[in-house]
Amino acid sequence: xxxxxxxxxxxxxxxxxxxxxxxxxxxxxxxxxxxxxxxxxxxxxxxxxxxxxxxxxxxxxxxxxxxxxxxxxxxxxxxxxxxxxxxxxxxxxxxxxxxxxxxxxxxxxxxxxxxxxxxxxxxxxxxxxxxxxxxxxxxxxxxxxxxxxxxxxxxxxxxxxxxxxxxxxxxxxxxxxxxxxxxxxxxxxxxxxxxxxxxxxxxxxxxxxxxxxxxxxxxxxxxxxxxxxxxxxxxxxxxxxxxxxxxxxxxxxxxxxxxxxxxxxxxxxxxxxxxxxxxxxxxxxxxxxxxxxxxxxxxxxxxxxxxxxxxxxxxxxxxxxxxxxxxxxxxxxxxxxxxxxxxxxxxxxxxxxxxxxxxxxxxxxxxxxxxxxxxxxxxxxxxxxxxxxxxxxxxxxxxxxxxxxxxxxxxxxxx
Numbered sequence: 001x002x003x004x005x006x007x008x009x010x011x012x013x014x015x016x017x018x019x020x021x022x023x024x025x026x027x028x029x030x031x032x033x034x035x036x037x038x039x040x041x042x043x044x045x046x047x048x049x050x051x052x053x054x055x056x057x058x059x060x061x062x063x064x065x066x067x068x069x070x071x072x073x074x075x076x077x078x079x080x081x082x083x084x085x086x087x088x089x090x091x092x093x094x095x096x097x098x099x100x101x102x103x104x105x106x107x108x109x110x111x112x113x114x115x116x117x118x119x120x121x122x123x124x125x126x127x128x129x130x131x132x133x134x135x136x137x138x139x140x141x142x143x144x145x146x147x148x149x150x151x152x153x154x155x156x157x158x159x160x161x162x163x164x165x166x167x168x169x170x171x172x173x174x175x176x177x178x179x180x181x182x183x184x185x186x187x188x189x190x191x192x193x194x195x196x197x198x199x200x201x202x203x204x205x206x207x208x209x210x211x212x213x214x215x216x217x218x219x220x221x222x223x224x225x226x227x228x229x230x231x232x233x234x235x236x237x238x239x240x241x242x243x244x245x246x247x248x249x250x251x252x253x254x255x256x257x258x259x260x261x262x263x264x265x266x267x268x269x270x271x272x273x274x275x276x277x278x279x280x281x282x283x284x285x286x287x288x289x290x291x292x293x294x295x296x297x298x299x300x301x302x303x304x305x306x307x308x309x310x311x312x313x314x315x316x317x318x319x320x321x322x323x324x325x326x327x328x329x330x331x332x333x334x335x336x337x338x339x340x341x342x343x344x345x346x347x348x349x350x351x352x353x354x355x356x357x358x359x360x361x362x363x364x365x366x367x368x369x370x371x372x373x374x375x376x377x378x379x380x381x382x383x384x385x386x387x388x389x390x391x392x393x394x395x396x397x398x399x400x401x402x403x404x405x406x407x408x409x410x411x412x413x414x415x
Contacts, residue, residue, distance in 0.1 A: 006030075006031040007030050007031060007160045007161075007409040007410070007413060008030075008031045008032075008033060008159050008160050009025050009030045009031065009032050009033070009159065009160065009161050009162070009163065009405050009406070009409065010033050010034075010035065010146055010157065010159035010161070010162045010163070011025075011032060011033070011034045011035070011162075011163045011165060011402075012034075012035050012036075012137045012146070012162065012163070012164050012165065012166060013035075013036060013164065013165035013166045013167060013377065013379075014034055014035075014036035014038070014040075014041025014042060014131070015041070015042060015044055015045060015165060015167055015176075015377060015378075015394065016042070016045055016377070016391060016394045016395050016398060017165040017376040017377025017378070017394040017395070017397055017398035017401070018034060018036075018041075018163065018165030018376070018377065018398060019034070019041065019042070019120060019121075019124065019398065020376075020394075020395050020398030020399050020402060021163045021165060021374075021376055021398040021399070021401045021402030021405070022034050022124055022129045022402065023120075023123075023124060023127070023129075023399075023402065024398070024399045024401075024402025024403045024406065025163075025402040025403070025405055025406045026124070026127045026128055026129055027127075028402075028403065028406035028407070028410070029406070030405070030406045030409055031128065031130075032128070032129045032130065033129075033130045033132060033157075033159070034129055034130070034131050034132065035132045035135040035137065035146075035148060035157075036131070036132070036133055036135065036175065037134070037135065037136035037137070037175050038133065038134070038174070038175045039133050039134060040133065041117075041121070041131065041133075042113075042117045042121075043174040043175060044167065044171055044174045044175070044176060045113055045117060045391075046113050046114060046117065047171070047174060048113065048391070049111075049112055049113025049114070050113075052107055052111040052112075053107060053108055053111060053112060053113040053116070054105045054106070054107060054386070054387065054388045054391070055087060055088070055091065055098060055106050055107065055108065055388055055391055055392075056084040056087045056088065056105075056106045056388035056389075056391065056392045057084060057104050057105055057106060057387050057388040057389060057392070058084065058100040058104045058105070058106050059104050061079070061083060061084075064079070064083070064084060064389070064392075065079060067384050067385060067387070067389045068382060068383075068384050068389070068393065069256055069383065069384075070256075071358065071381070071382040071383075074358050074382070075382055075384075075393050075396075077363070078393060078396035078397050078399075078400055079392065079393070079396050081396060081399060081400055081403075082392075082395060082396040082399045082400075083392070083396070084106065084388070084392055087106075087392055087395055088106060090395075091108065091116060094116060094119040094120055094123065095119060096108050096109070096115065096116045096119065097109040103387075104387075105387055105388055106388055134150055134151050135148040135149075135150055135155070136148060136149040136150075136179075137164075137166065137180065137183075138154070138183065139182070139183030139186070139187075140183065140187070141156055144158075145157060145158050146158075146159060146162065160372070160409055160412075161372045161373070161374070161405045161408060161409050162372065162373045162374065162405075163373075163374045163375070163376060163398075163401050163402060163405050164180065164184075164373065164374070164375045164376070164379065165375070165376045165377045165379070165398060165401070166180045166377075166379050167352075167377060167378045167379060168194060168351060168352025168355065168378040168379060169194045169346050169347075169352050170196070170197075170346055170347065170348070170349040170350060170351055170352050171347070171350075172347055176352075176378070178194050178346075178352070180379065181194065184356065187369060187370060188369045189356060189360055189367055189369055189370070190356075190357045190359065190360040190369075191354070191355060191356060191357065191360075191381075192353075192354040192355060192356075192357050192381040193354050194346060194352050194353070194354040194355060195259060195343070195346065195352070195353040195354050196259070196343040196344055196345065196346045196348070196349035196352070196353070197252075197255060197256065197259075197349055197350070197351045197352055197353040197383040198252040198255060198349060198350035198351045198383075198385060198386055198390075199247070199252070199255060199343050199344045199348060199349035199350065200242055200244065200245055200246060200247030200248075200251065200343075200344045200348075201245050201246055201247070201251060201255070201258060201262075201268070201270075201340040201341070201342065201343055201344065202244045202245045202340065202341045202342045202343075202344065203244070203245035203246060203338055203339065203340060203341065204245070204341060205241075205243075205244075205245070205316065206316060208312075209241070209312050209313075209316050210243050212312065213241050213308070213309050213312050214241060214242055214243040215240065215241065215242070216240070216241045216308070216309035216312075217238060217239075217240050217241075217248070217309070218238060218239050218240065218241065218248075218272070218274075218309060218310065218313075219238050219307075220236070220238070220276060220277070221236070221237070221238070221239065221250070221272050221273060221274055221276065221310075222234055222235065222236040222237075222272070222273040222276040223235050223236075223237070223239075223250055223251075223254060223270060223271070223272060223273075224270070224271040224272075224273065224335060225254060225257060225258065225261075225268070225269070225270050225271070226257075226261065226269070227257040228256070228257050228260040228261065228264075233254070233257070235250065235253060235254060236250075236276055237249055237250030237253065238250055239251050241309060241313075244344065245340065245341075246270075246338065246340075247344075249385070249386060249387070252350070252385045252386050253385040253387075255343070255385070256353065256383060258270065258340055258343070259343050259353070262340060262341070262342060262343065267339050267340060267341055268339075268340040269337060269338070269339060269340075270337075270338045270340055271335040271336060271337055271338070272313070272335075272336045272338060273333075273334050273335060273336075274304075274306060274310045274313065274314070274333050274334070274336055275304055275305065275306065275333055275334065278304070278305075280330050280331060280334045281330075283304060283330040283333060283334065284326050284327045284329075284330035284331075285326075286303040286304065287299070287300075287303055287304065287326035287329055287330055288326040288327075289303065296323060297311050297315075300314065300333075304330075304333055306333070313336060314329075314332060314333060314336065317332070317336050317337060317338070318332045318336075350386060350390075351378060351383065351384075351390055352378055352379075352383070353381075353383040354381055355378070355379045355380050355381045356375050356379055356380050356381060357381045358380060358381055358382070361374075361375060361380075364400065364401070364403075364404025364405075364407065364408065365380075365397060365400050365401040365404055366401075366404055366405075366408060371408075372405075372408060372412075374401040374404055374405045374408075375401065376394070376397040376398045376400070376401035376402075377394045377397055377398060378390070378394060380397060
């Protein structure tokens, strides 16, 4: 009888969202086939763990969800089903203990991604998930079958439901290339343009600064900027000078506002406080002391405690008259102006903004325009800074989509 034929779910994409969707659907008794364009799954996940896998973050739920900016309310719904604590419990179930670092970030005890991924894949295979590598999704045939490009030519595969977890468009060499945009748009799915997130910004340094200080860290600085709503903001952290401009965790945390400001005005103004622990008046008083035979660079190091990279920035962005005036120089150190011209290209970004608009999905993450097709992970229109927030939301959305697909399949059989 047809009721004895297993319900089959096709999951396209083998990153954390796709793998978690497979686990959730498998637990609900659904037969799962997972397809990926690459020769192995989890490639971006492994790259993320190269310097120590930052799985999630240990801060409070309210602070955690605030990291998702304009989409905080929607992502909060995902995280209520699978939050940071649930992710740590899940990892423990794979035999991977975690710890909270001094920054609040959560890491596996051994700091590595590969052991966790190996154990996870072993459990998924033992649970019946079938993996199909070198299957690049091309869209749908007229009869609704899924089209795949394979080394043996194009294949058409019928599935009872589908979860798309195809990633964004950053790091295309690892499989996330954004080619899913065209087939989804052709089916009438509402998409937000893909943009760079967690990326550096171009400034246009002098040859001196570019050649001498590219790669230098800027530690203990405070960023001042105007957000997308026109409200002045400040945040302390660390960033890095690069050959093209500036990058690093502080920049990533405020990057969405900077990107939106550039889109609106053609540029974004960022002011850096290079000495956030010192009041401007006190700094001016220190700098006004007789300098004697000390060079200005040496004086800045001695009196303002600026390292060589910060000194280079001061010289880069300050005219001679201000350099000669202690009060003006102190003001410049406390609010060094940087004009950001553009975000770096999408292929260089850590993650992607834009994608399938959340309004195009129901609460199960099923596409309203395509019943039986669910979406999860970075291909959805949300973004977050680095720090474990990206991975946690990918896991959570994958779980929701997998459960949603299983529930939809079960209900459709009953009807």
